Amino acid sequence: MSLHPVIVGGGPAGMAAAIELAEHGVHCTLLEEASRLGGVVYRGPLRDGVHLDYLGPRYAEVLARLHGDFQDRCALIDVCLNTRVVGAEGTRALVMLDAGERVQEITYPQLLLAAGCHERSVPFPGWTLPGVILLGGLQLQIKSGVVKPQSPVVIAGTGPLLPLVACQLHASGVKVAGVFEASAFGKIAKESLALLNKPQLFLDGLSMLAYLKLHRIPMRYGWGVVEAQGEGELRNVTVAPYSSSWQPDLSRAEQVAAQTLAVGYGFIPRTQLSQQMGLEHGFSDDGYLRATANIWQQSSEPHVHLAGDMGGIRGGEAAMFSGRIAALSILVQRDVLSTEQALPLRERYLAKLKSIVRFRAAVDRYTERGAGQTALPAADTVICRCENATRADIDRALSQGVQDMASLKMRTRVSMGDCQGRMCVGYCSDRLREATGRQDVGWLRPRFPIEPIPFSAFQNLGTDALNHE
Template sequence: MSMRPIIVGGGPAGMAAAIELVNHGQPCTLIDEASRLGGVVYRGPLRQGVTLDYLGERYRDAMQALHAEFSKVSHAVEVKLNTRIVGGEAGQWLYALNEQEKVEKIDFEQLLLSAGCHERSVPFPGWTLPGVIMLGGLQLQIKSGVVKPLGRTTIVGTGPLLPLVACQLHRAGADVQGVYEASSFGRIAKETLAMLNKPQLFLDGLSMLAYLKRHGVPLHYGWGVVEASGQQEVQEVTVAPYDDNWTPDLNRAVSLTTETLAVGYGFIPRTQLTQQMGLRHAYDADGFLKPEINGWQQSSEAHIHLAGDIGGLRGGEAAMLSGRIAAQSMLKQSGAISAELAEKNRQRYLTELKAVLRFRVGIDSFTQRGSGQLTLPREDTVICRCENALRQDIDSALEQGVQDLISLKMRTRVSMGDCQGKMCVGYCSDRLREHTGKADVGWIRPRFPLDPLPFSAFQTETEEA
């Protein structure tokens, strides 16, 4: 068993944790599925001469400072890039698909999971058409410095990523014809006090709105998507005013010609691994499943720590702080530092973290989803893209008395495909909770492997064997 702490995820949380561990004399191993460290917000430009302007000045400076700090301790960090964790068991081991495309078993005594998040899918008629792309995926194209969206781009959804990507697209020379924020302007006005806990972030947001106005990119509050349409690809998007419950007013719907439709409804934690490992989870008020975490970033298994967006979406600054707190717990457990010093360090990081969390409360309240979006799919709208399960299949199962996700999976095959529910379980759990009135409708434990494996992963060393 490895005596070195194992960190899964080389984003801000994982890097910050590794720095803390090494600074207190504890070498560690850092595993990431990408070809470089920094996390998904930093990913994209691998070529020389591509700048990091898309990050914004403040966050770019923070990430560059983190990389500089990491470089000072990198001699004591075993970094495994291009290595994807495809399964694991709590208290025992992980399975990784390494750079040679072989599955290897990794034992651990202490583990930190900072696996990040993935985008929330919201199905509506036409959401599977070519040209309809999730906002995070479109942002990755911008980061490449090579790919731009085709023709006119319309942005729909909710959250601070909408104006950010709109600004980035415009700077890259794309034609942004409009941004449609589902939440009303009144909501954001009510949360101004909470968001002033991080005045620089608040001012950054205002500067983005000013940029869009100055360059003639309209931003519509309280409007959202109704449907996308086209023959072989998206050609038109219909938007309409939303009420406070996000139910569209179809009498005032407007159709727009568009070649790219970017959809962003925020992110949810990547919990497939924590679920498979049998850690305790609970439903967040926003409908997603998240693992239980205490004040030391410990999961329900004390030697397994969780940091970053895997415990809830709070941004890069909070991810770094949660990683540093988790490291204090790991150092205390291993006896590398005293309990008193660990607590002192934890309190220092917690003070910084609380200001970020107060800001996030305002963001979360502003972007709180309405149940009206559940009515967007028509009967023939695909919900599970892997198994081609339609909304009418979900409706029939509910009419037949289905009360939980496991039963819904058995009746409709949702979540049985390669993505294991990343795309469809959110909508399905929302529908179940609305239908049953229960906050907890169960969950589907992902199976091994979490991602499809190449045949090379199973090839033995010799033909005879």
């Protein structure tokens, strides 16, 4: 067994945890699937010498501080980039695909899962057309400093990421045809006091709206996507005003010319690994599955910790604090700190978390999805891209009395493809909750490996076996 704690995920949570451990003299191993640290939030450009000035001074400041603190303590952090964890062996070992595409096993005394999140997919007619992209993926294009989307761009969905990405796109020289926020303005205004728990973020939001107005980029509240059209590639987007339950008023629908449609309906924790490990999970108010953790960020297995978006979506700043709290728990378990020494530090981090949690709760309330969203797909709209299962297939299964995710999987093959349900399970569980009236409609434990492994990873297995004999 490795004597060092292992951290899965090199985003803000994983980096902050590694920094906290190093500050107390504890060596750790950090596994990151990307070629650079920082996660989707603070990864920075993929090429040296690229300056992303249009992302704003606050972004640049946090990015530089986080990476600077990490670099100052890197002597005690073993970083494994381009390393994907593809499964777990119980709760004491992980199986990973290293940078050389070799399958390796790593054991640990303590583990921190900071695997981040993935975007919520919302199917609608035309959502599989080339040119339709998830909003977070589009933002990664901007941050990469390598590619830019084809314009004009339409942005649709809900949440503070919509105007942010619109401003970043325009500042980088991309034409934005319009931003369509599904929630009504009045619903957002009701949360103003709660949003002031983070006044700088609130002011940033106002400045983004002022920027859009100044550059004549339409920002329409209570409007959402209905359909994407094109032959082989995106040409037009149909949008319409939404009711309070997100039912589109098709009598007032409009077409907007676009070559790129960026759709953003929030994020979902990446729980594939925590599910495979058999950790306890629960459902959020928004219906997504998340692993449960206590005040020390410990999972149902005390030596396995959770940080960042694993336990719920709260943003990059909150991820850093949760990562540091998890690190304190690891330090206590390793007898580096006593509980009495760790408690004041934990309380300091928790105090900083409170205002973020209140701010995030307000965002969650105004971005709460309407029930009408599940009605957007037509009968022939593909829901599960891997298995080509359509809405009609799901409707038929529900009409036959399917009550849970396992039964739906057996009837329709949803989630049986390479992505193991990342793209389709959200919509399917929404439909099941709608049909059954139950919050808990079950979940599907991912099979091993949680991501495809290339054949090249096995090319030396025969030779290794012979040498072993």
